[in-house]
Amino acid sequence: MNPVCQCHPSDHDLMPAPYSILAIEKHTAQEWTFRIKTDLPAKLGQFVEVSLPLVGEAPISVSDYGDGWMDLLIRHVGKVTSALFEKQVGEHVWLRGSYGNGYPIDTFRHQKLLIVAGGTGVAPIKGLLRYFSEHPEEIEQLDIILGYKNFESVLYKQDMQLWDYVHHLIVTLDEGQADEHYRIGRVTEHLQHLNISDMDATKVIVVGPPVMIKFVVQMLQDKGVKAEQIWVDYERRMACSTGKCGHCRMGNVYVCVDGPVFNYAQAQCFID
Incomplete structure (x- = not known):
């Protein structure tokens, strides 16, 4: 049985939902891009809240997005991001958003x-x-x-x-x-x-x-x-x-x- 919650992201805009990691690009030792499989609406300049159960939550800017995917640049600087750096392609992260405005x-x-x-x-x-x-x-x-x-x-x-x-x-x-x-x-x-x-x-x-x-x-x-x-x-x-x-x-x-x-x-x- 898949233990991942199947709540739909549109149920509530403050409710995080699980999304799988499509790819990880390692730019430096401390900055990696995580490509997430998601249909969350986004604009360039907005941000999402990224969370891991029992770990915490962190706001991350949307660096790019397309049909069915979103890129997030994660910097290894704290408890949540350290846990994210242990994730592998195919595993899940939780997102809610997108929030704020974007570039006009x-x-x-x-x-x-x-x-x-x-x-x-x-x-x-x-x-x-x-x-x-x-x-x-x-x-x-x-x-x-x-x-x-x-x-x-x-x-x-x-x-x-x-x-x-x-x-x-x-x-x-x-x-x-x-x-x-x-x-x-x-x-x-x-x-x-x-x-x-x-x-x-x-x-x-x-x-x-x-x-x-x-x-x-x-x-x-x-x-x-x-x-x-x-x-x-x-x-x-x-x-x-x-x-x-x-x-x-x-x-x-x-x-x-x-x-x-x-x-x-x-x-x-x-x-x-």
Whole structure:
């Protein structure tokens, strides 16, 4: 007898249901992508709650999805994620969601778009990069700056070949040696010298550590980019998905409910 609960995910949007693992891709020692067999509705930029019975629950950004599957980048950092790293293909994890808002893709279509992401902050925009790389006719221009600590921490190495072929990609390392694929320095150093024509008509997405978001947005505004042209992703603030625990609160805003993606015209008023 199969001991896995067969409750249907639509029975209640806060009720987790079991889904099987289709594949596991090991990017680094600490970051793996789990492809889950699921029909949960999702938008790029949203998140799901991943749980294991008797272990706990953790909010994870949807890094990509398609017909019958969803990709989740899991970082080995705590009790739940440690237990997930012991799972094998074919075994089950429990999901509920998807929650929050997503990236306004229709706003970016046929526009100039700049994406700046750091570390595991690349995960929430991975699906967006895939989409515009497979449909380049839907974006006027796409510039991408991705920042990592070192070569060992780089995510999506295979995917970046397509992103770089179709669009303009810069990958930076905080430490190491530069070569034909990687540059050395913080993302802000390369943003400073990025030559983008018509910056006042360029849309921007920034996602990563809070300190990175702060300085990237400041530099963009120094370049004349208006707050309403910028979207920030506070996916690191996600918690219970309902706003009840209060861990995601920023002033009067609850990231789990109102975010995690915000236009900076609104986000610049948040009290953290």
